[in-house]
Amino acid sequence: MRTRLNLDTFEPYPKDWPPREYFVSQRDIEKNVLEHFRQVVSANAPETDIDALIREHPNILATCFRLTMTGHHGVWVIPQQVIRPPMRPVECGLKPDFILGGKGSDGFSWFVVELKGADDAIFVGSDGKTYFSGAANRGVFQLLQYVDYCSQNQAWLRDTLQLTDFREPRGFLFVGREKELEENETRGRLKGAWNRLAGGRLEIHTYDVLIRWFVDGALEQPAATV
Numbered sequence: 001m002r003t004r005l006n007l008d009t010f011e012p013y014p015k016d017w018p019p020r021e022y023f024v025s026q027r028d029i030e031k032n033v034l035e036h037f038r039q040v041v042s043a044n045a046p047e048t049d050i051d052a053l054i055r056e057h058p059n060i061l062a063t064c065f066r067l068t069m070t071g072h073h074g075v076w077v078i079p080q081q082v083i084r085p086p087m088r089p090v091e092c093g094l095k096p097d098f099i100l101g102g103k104g105s106d107g108f109s110w111f112v113v114e115l116k117g118a119d120d121a122i123f124v125g126s127d128g129k130t131y132f133s134g135a136a137n138r139g140v141f142q143l144l145q146y147v148d149y150c151s152q153n154q155a156w157l158r159d160t161l162q163l164t165d166f167r168e169p170r171g172f173l174f175v176g177r178e179k180e181l182e183e184n185e186t187r188g189r190l191k192g193a194w195n196r197l198a199g200g201r202l203e204i205h206t207y208d209v210l211i212r213w214f215v216d217g218a219l220e221q222p223a224a225t226v
Contacts, residue, residue, distance in 0.1 A: 018101055018164050022076040029059040041207045044119040044177065050207070051097060051115050055079045058098075061113065063213050064172055065102045076101035083157060084149055096146045100172075101163060108165040112146040114139045116175035118207045123180070123187045130186055136175055136204065143171035143202050171202040178208035 013020045037060055040053055054061050058077035065075060078099040086093035098113040120135035132140065150157060150169045158166040181188035195203045 016164060017074065017103075018076045018078075019162050022078045022101075024058045024062050024075050024077050029057065033057050033060070038211050041118045041177075041211055045117065046119055047115050047117040050118060054098070054115070060210060061098060061100065063210055064100055064111065064113065066213050073105070074101075074103040078161075078163075081161065083146065083153075083161075094146060094149055096142075099163070099169075101166075110150075110163065110166050110169040111172055112143060112150065112169050113172045113174070114143050114146075116173065118175075118177055120175050121180055122176045122191060122204065122206075123184075130190060136173070139173040139175055140202065140204070143173055147171045147202060170200060173202070173204045174207055174210070175204065176206050178206045181206070 017023075037053060037057075040049055058079070061077050062075045078101070080095055080097065081099050082093055082095045083099075084094040096112040097115045100111040100113060102109050102111075116135040116139050121133045122136045123130050124133045125131045131137075147169055150166075154167045157163055181191055191204055
């Protein structure tokens with residue numbers, strides 16, 4: 001039987017870890033919350049509804065670490081953290097939806113997460129021509145900005161935000177439903193091709209990943225890819 005990781009497991013809380021207010025348990029979450037998340041996604045909710053629910057219950061997003069095979073020694077979920085203040089009118093600020101940290105046997109790993117709606121498509125197009133949808137395109141380039149900025153300013157972010165061993169973060173975009181990919185072989189193949197070509201640095205996933213792993217009790221099963 002696996003040990004449940006919560007704050008009681010780490011007392012006294014290690015001083016060289018990220019701020020304790022962002023620590024979450026991947027397992028201590030109520031079944032009614034899981035079912036509510038399933039209902040929200042199944043109703044093809046917009047980004048704002050999903051973001052609000054995850055901010056209230058960050059454990060939901062902690063299941064991202066099944067994509068990475070890390071985080072078994074601790075997980076941190078940081079919402080709406082400004083990584084670059086705005087310098088108007090020269091440039092706008094940068095604020096990822098979430099920053100995720102996970103501690104494994106090899107140390108800390110960090111990720112930035114962008115959410116779009118379950119009601120958004122990943123692709124659009126017809127007549128044999130396929131393109132990223134507006135939502136997916138915005139999400140990819142937002143993540144590209146976040147990852148690039150974080151990589152260039154990792155020392156400053158480590159010190160300022162107290163993000164232990166923060167360096168070279170990866171990006172996750174959550175958007176749309178798996179049904180879109182199941183009903184269109186080309187779109188399913190292109191989404192998989194994107195994740196392979198990105199080499200795990202900037203991945204696109206549907207919300208059905210979180211439902212399958214977290215809501216349907218798949219935490220004890222081998223990780224799947226969608």
